[in-house]
Amino acid sequence: MPVYRQNILLEVARGIKAFLNFEAGLTRGPTPGEGGGIQSLEEAHKRLEDRNRQIAELEKKVRESRSDAPAGDLKPENVVWMFGTARVGSTWLGSMMDEPTGHTMWHEPLVGALFGGFYYGRGAHRGGKHGILGGPDEKRSRAIRAFILASAHEKFPEVSGDGYLVVKEPNGSNGAPLLAQALPESRMIFLVRDPRDVVSSNLSGKSEGGWTAEAYKRGRRQGTPPPSDPKAIVRKGAKKYLEFIGRSKEAYDAHEGPKVLVRYEELRADTLGTMKRIYSELGIPMDEDEVARAIKKHSWENIPEEKKGEGKFYRKATPGGWREDLTPDQIQMVEDITGPLLQEFYPEQQISRAGV
């Protein structure tokens, strides 16, 4: 639940300091400051020990309750999903999260696309008992869980014990609800970005000379190339955003494990602060120095100039750049298609109605 905290301390006279502590927010448990009735440090330590013991017992119980899938030593609760959609900064965030010791990134397995594309798409009519993903949720979740854990173990046998497996899955987010249901104890990052910037980035890559268009041209990608009509690219991009961010949100809202919502814009504005919040809300211990080094290593400034710019994978990383990139008609199209999500995640941003 959102919390705002501010601590201010200033010296007003020699040896005397004035302080102001301010906290406001929403909570499901005891309110901060109540401290659950804790009055002394000794009492707090006793309570902490008690909670640690409870957590260890509950974690054991959860492990025992999980399916009999050959999961190896990877703890399902140490799987960290990163959902959203393409062009929201998941490569950047994934690179930073791959750095700390004991953290491993699973780069775009597309397991969500495998199951989501079928369940919500071409196999949606096979919902009965005979359909492979039909029948009760429990049956489906158990099968998907076993499949994911076995695959993860096969690919990353080295991730065990306290290791974390960060699954960068923006392009598999159309199956996010199925994956989250299958691994209810896993952790989840829901990464969003202004849809107008997402579509703008998409348009740049798919236009003549752009990195996606070139990949098709040079045979690095097969199948139907993206449409050449900018209007069609924009419409398709906005619809994909609606589907993928919509499914991610559905999964995020329902997920009971640790989770965090991250806006790309916040990550750009205060990377260290946002990274600290991510690890804190996911309940993952972090070494601040290690994270600071990862941030520096993967900063925009450290990407070689020749790899950045219009039409390239690393384009401009400028929130609000859509105002320069999209035409009024294109803006209106994106806003019309993604309206409910835009309002929800960017309520402070007036819908422009193409009046820019």
Add this chain to the structure above:
Amino acid sequence: MRVAKKPGLVSGGSLLPVLKNRVAFEVARGIKAFLNVELGLIRGETPGAESGLTDAKADTREKDTRVRQLGQIGRRLAGRARTVAEPAAGDGAQDNRVRPENMIWIFGSGRSGSTWLRSMMSDMERHRVWEEPMVGQLFGVFHKQAQEGQLRSANFIMGEPTRKGWTRSIRNFVLDGAHYANPRLGPDDYLVVKEPNGSTGAPLLMEALPESRMILLVRDPRDVAASVLDGARKGSWLYERKDKGRWKENALADTNPEAITRRRANMYMTQVGNARDAYEAHEGPKVLVRYEELRADTLETMKRIYSELGIPAGDKDLTRVVEKHSWENIPEENKGEGKFYRKATPGGWREDLTPKQAGIVEKITAPLLEEFYPA
């Protein structure tokens, strides 16, 4: 675990005047809004012990949250375990799992007589049916649509470097799915899997289940196209049933029959082509059946099927199921143009397709037509 240590400024010992105000109220069920303000003056250094108390309180709150989360997850998983265990209660889920060698897959394409064949087989002793699970669609279409770069990657869920692993996962996935769909299947029972529309994934499924049995059921692609065209016309069975194939939206059979003919022929190439590849590679018991043979001499073809699959079947039983499901025993009102049971007449395409439509099918399916129906 706390991540960032914030300065704890609340002090107890050497304080000058302090103002504390805490407000909390419930805004929704189980959710409270809160506002805490503390301000004042402090003398000397920030007290370490008291700072520790603030952090400890914060740590405790985080642990409380984790305890609640784990409790919820544990309850959900326990509920799931009960639900999942129910069908197998008393007889042991693992023991009751389908034996892969007793699975009989029917691959080919839709409108090739697979419903008729599975109906006859389902009435044989100790036979049960898994009706169009579409597991071949799930894995086959996804794999077929993957980019070359993805297939080369160990990260991709179905990447070549870890093929052995995901093939084993598919095997478990299928066997679990078969068990849930047919919980009462006995250890010596056969499971007939009618999967013509999942034939794109036939090579993957047969690789995952090399000991299972396989029937490759083919039919002249021109008759298949004629059957689909008839069913998709306005008022016909495909058009009128729930719109899974978007027949109504497209209404192509009436507005652009050549387009639907082309689409169907391409689908035939993919499905029958993949089923044929799986058949050639399969080392378990297998049999190739032409719909036309099955129509011409059903009993003899059924005997051949069972013989080649190595499944004991008495003539009496086979005669019984052939008789029961014969074309003649389908009520007249259920048969005819526009119905699921249409005409069952091999070569009927000569009357049903225009020369242009027949030409489209022949051109697209030429390799398979030549292989299975040489002129």
